[in-house]
Amino acid sequence: MGYSDVVFPRGSKFLVTGGAGFIGSNLCEALLKLGYRVRCLDNLSNGDYENIKPFIKNTNFEFINGTITDYEVCNHACKGIDYVLHQAAWGSVPRSIEMPLYYEEVNIKGTVNMMEAAVKNNVKKFVYASSSSVYGDSIALPKVEGIEGNVLSPYALTKKVNEEYGKIYSDIYGLQTIGLRYFNVFGRRQNPNGAYAAVIPKFIINLLNNKTLVINGDGKQSRDFTYIENVIEANIKAAASSSNITGEAFNIACGNRESLNEIFALLKSELMTDIAPIYGDDRIGDVKHSHADISKAKLLLNYSPDWDFQTGILETIKWYKGLLYEEN
Template identity: 65%
Template sequence: MGYENLKFPEGSLFLVTGSAGFIGSNLVEAILKLGYKVRGLDNLSTGKKANVEEFLGNANYEFIEGDIRNFETCLKACDGVDFVLNQAAWGSVPRSITMPLLYEEINVKGTLNMMEAARQSGVKKFVYASSSSVYGDEPNLPKKEGREGNVLSPYSLTKKVNEEYGRLYANLYGLDTYGLRYFNVFGRRQNPNGAYAAVIPKFISQLINGEQPTINGDGKQSRDFTYIDNVIEANLKACNASHEAAGQAYNIAFGGREFLIDIYTQLAYALGKDIPPIFGPDRAGDIKHSNADISKAKKLLGYDPYWSFEKGIEAAIEWYSENLKSKEESKQV
């Protein structure tokens, strides 16, 4: 379903930065299942060791606790690596508005450290996480590469700068870089807790616990919610992409559009809960609507997402229901 039959040279070594995070840990798991070697790098500032503990006994997996803000750490992590999947970054638009200096340091300087370390180490492909937030205030749907507006937050700006460095490193130094503009990724291992938790796991967690969730705004904002396995496919297919496709950014989504209030209603029904949401103020820096044109990724990366929103949300509900219940039950033992 998307990436299970992909082949890479025997003995290939992948570096996944942010490997203890939501997307990173899922990439580690997928690559190990394909039979290739993985080195993980994470400073555990937002990632959790629990996300990768199950891989520590695997002979093909190595974990480095370190920070992409340290260039020597980046060089060490890139030593002997064929493919870099750079997921290390701080997310959240609202948090970036309160902490712009830290976002510059981690998301811009850290990513540049990784690109330079990859260049010096002879890495074949450098795939990095960008974001749909780079479209900013551009109102047209669907969102299409090359038609961007003014960014609305420091987080969005850091991703835009990442893409410019990716373009330069491909054009000036010949490093094959591929920017993946993720559209509202969701799925297993996504953290449901905290003020800046993603909306789907937070809703599921709160509903399971009988809490009343808050929807920012009127609930009529729409997003192209993208299941995690589509993102894994995009990362791995970028590692097989042509040199001609390098130095560019690509929309990574399913190409659908879901309204927040509809998602909440669907989750409440699936979980057997009758809890009306609270409607709060709009979040600063948020865009109202998001929907991706994925034709460029299909054409140049061979991206062909299998997981629709409906399939993905069913899998996510099942995973969170099992894992959140098991945690609650473990507290009672």
């Protein structure tokens, strides 16, 4: 593991918001394995109780069923906490276009509630999930922090605003904040269902079930797909980083990119199927290509992603195969 040598003070306690979700539950699991105390805050609107069920009997784990849109809940959740890993948010660009008010309420107000509660409870470090979507219509590749375009969706705007609040809470209120711009995270526990499901789990589940699937656009759009273990490493190293690194945002990715057509071909080969995709319309608000420059995170966070796309996708396939086996 790229983070197994990171050490926090004895008795350190972490709060993971959105801890029953895809990324959050993986963070909870990793921290518990490292021997730390973990409090999970989630209202299960996006998260799944099944994701945290294996931890419930662990004496180092605590679950609070509550929402980040309620400041009192946030304040209660931050009591006695040393480090906050803030993952709670509503994702999906197309859904945000349909529900802008809800995204404002959850992603912006909820994040400010958490930052305020962290200040009031003397939290040492506040690490929060940002997104590659903040680069908007910038066509520059690779994406470099500080060279952003105009955002293309309410979701992207909420993440941009989160970063501005991260700077404000660092500069004015002394909260040590670090934003992590995730680039298309994938891996175990990612939800493959629903209209807004991420592309990799949806592809895998459809192919495992011999179902046709739709690729939006021509399939030539590319993304810097990032395996979940790299994101865990980034969060843990960000929480342990120097106090001089605050108010900043960092690209968290592999530093490569794959097109949807390339991914589909790889999955077809690995799963030994001859299913052909159906090509649909481009999605409103989507960028054509995304590729991260991760040199800033390497330099300042000691981020060193061990998992390349190929290794991560094989592990992901294995996990979803096991999931289908359990269901059947």
